[in-house]
Amino acid sequence: MTDSEEITFRFDQVPPCARCGGEALLRVRFGHSWTNITGHLVEGFREADLCPACDSGATPADDLLALFAVAERVPLTHLAEFGCRVVAWVESVRQPRSTWFVCEVRKTLTGTTASCPDTSSRPTVP
């Protein structure tokens, strides 16, 4: 058993955005696992910043940014909604790389030539 589904987040004294150095609203840390080239499952953590400058324009991030726009501090009454949006956003951050990567690894291991359907979501390295 692992805690790979656990998401921890902080919105007090959030470090600057790792991508642009601007003011990030939220930093999340979440379990992240992938299959390496030898077929072994590797587990680790990733961190992601929610940054108005870098993340606006993508739907799950926009939903979350909208909530921050309404309230500087997330009110307790919105905590469940906030949690849902955080999870949706983390999934959007987490998925493209793993889906694409798993597909590529599967191709390598099985020797198939099928193209991965989601190459457009291949991660861009800043």
Ligand SMILES: [Zn+2]
């Ligand atoms: Zn940024």
